[in-house]
Amino acid sequence: MPPAPSHQSGEIYLRLLGFVRPYRKVFAFAILGMAATAMTEPLFPALMKRLLDAGFVASNSGELYLLPLAMVAIFVVRGILTYLTSYSLAWVTNHLVMDLRQQMFGRLLGLPTRYFDDQSAGALISKVTYDVGNVTAAATTVLTVLVRDSLTILGLLAFMLYFNWKLTLIAVAVGPLIVGVVKTFGKRLRAASRRGYSAMGLIAHILEEAVGAHKVVKVFGGQRYEAKRFAESSNEFRRAAMRESMAASATVPLTQVAAATALAIIIYVALLQSSQSHITVGGFVSFVTAMLLLLAPLKRLTDVNAPLQRGLAAAESIFSLLDQTPEDDRGTRTLARAKGGIAFDNVSFSYDGASKPALQGVSLDIRPGQTVALVGPSGSGKSTLAALIPRFYSPDSGRITIDGEDIQDLTLASLRRNIALVSQEVVLFNDTVAANIAYGASAGATETEIIAAARAANAWEFICQMPQGLATTVGENGVKLSGGQRQRLAIARAFLKNAPILILDEATSALDSESERQIQTALDTLMQGRTTLVIAHRLSTIEGADRIVVLVHGQVAEAGRHAELLAQAGTYSRLYALQFDV
DSSP, X not given: OOOOOOHHHHHHHHHHHHTTGGGHHHHXXXXXXXXXXXXXXXXXXXXXXXXXXIIIISOOGGGTTHHHHHHHHHHHHHXXXXXXXXXXXXXXXXXXHHHHHHHHHHHHHHSOHHHHHTSOHHHHHHIIXXXXXXXXXXXXXXXXXXXXXXXXXXXXXXXXXXXXXXXXXXXXTTHHHHHHHHHHHHHHHHXXXXXXXXXXXXXXXXXXXXXXXXXXXXXXXXXXXXXXXXXXXXXXXXXXXXXXXXXXHHHHHHHHHHHHHHHHHHHHHHHHHHHXXXXXXXXXXXXXXXXXXXXXXXXXXXXXXXXXXXXXXXXXXXXXXXXXXXXXXXXXXXXXXXXXXXXXXXXXXXXXXXXXXXXXXXXXXEOTTOEEEEEOSXXXXXXXXXXXXXXXXXXXXXXXXETTEEGGGBOHHHHHHTEEEEEXXXXXXXXXXXXXHSOGGGTTOOHHHHHHHHHHTTOHHHHHTSTTGGGOBOOGGGTTSOHHHHHHHHHHHHHHHTXXXXXXXXXXXTSOHHHHHHHHHHHHHHHTTSEEEEEOSOGGGGTTOSEEEEEETTEEEEEEOHHHHHHHTSHHHHHHHHHHTO
16 A cells, blocks of 8 residues: 655645545545445455355355346446446546646736746646646545555455454555555655656757747757757656656565465465365355455555655646745735826846846836837846836836836736737737737727727738638737738737837837838827837937937936937937947
């Protein structure tokens, strides 16, 4: 039988069983079915004794037909019980898988941006898809074996004790040896399972990268390098699986050898008792039958240690995700439709593990409806400053206010409801054009509203030319669209949201001149009446901004209008000269 779980393992297993609680009635029915099935097990050896002693030895013809019919009846009852139990358990298991995945996905949606900065997408996908399958085996299948086979063994042992206690004590003596074997290999199984999950996460990560970057891999000849990485991670998973298999495989033969030794001793003692007329032929065959029937549940109980340890290791992996601290949403104040005044008051921020801060003592006041452009060299903190407004990150010191309200005091939902974002890295979903424009909180928009947003974003013309118009599927991340078309859908999404604060993070930097002109026209329309923060490398796109803020090494170096900054002959003037050769 499996070893008694450690305190930590017990806590993990009890927490896992907590997910079964909503389905406890069906689960209890399955447990009762297992118990009923186990209770029928001793009937067969008892029937064998009666069959041999009354049918063959005593030649009692009155029971000649009843005994075979009784044997058929036992197996019919067992078959019905087994079916009902298996179906009920499968129902619970599939609900458990669904619930775990939904909770994990829900947790992923609520985790802070910092968490995703440190995790690979492939490893997270592996947790949600691969680990859950092994967890359910520990929560339900393992429990099935523990309940059904433990009760079967107890029932058979009770029958054997009643029939011949001396022979039974010999059989029971092998129990501690089997427990010792299973306990010894249990720790090795858990350690090997942990390494296997880690390797599977790496495999998923490499696979996700290679598929997502397949064009770069092909153009730069990275096939051999990627194949090597995949082979190494696959080999690590193979090695972990082999360590697990070695431990699991060694448990079974050692257990069987111990059981066979006990059986040999029992046969020898039974023969001695038979010679002294202390046991009949039917009694001996009945006892040996019960002994042999013990082997199958005993084997399953020893085998269950492997999926149990795999399940506990998988549960550790899953609970490590579920136990992650979600985004800090302690704000209690609800922001209605903001006027759009934004103030940065001595704000500093550092990324985890960074050698120097990304922002240092930044103070900035943006009036409602004003367009402020952030410029500066790469790594100067422009995108970081913009990311602090929707609280993707929280400042290490200082504070940010909207209309005088500290954003830390606002609920995340109400804060982000007032912000629209259009970035260079357009994110589209493998769904229809309409679903990508009317995304999230805007999903209830009418077709008329969606069309109006598409027209305002200069996207309606190309949408009309698509095979199914708004109902056309755009492919993974809009792969079926050009860069300019993807960007215009993102702008249409922002139009439909109609938020008072707009963040444009290099929204035109990766486009050709014609696409840039169309998109800039759409952006100019979108910016009207909104507080807009523009991050741009192409300085020509922000010459008309109300104010231009120059960041250098995370600090505000200069601020003013285009003409004023050129006249200062400082950092902005040098950046402008580099771009336009003046």
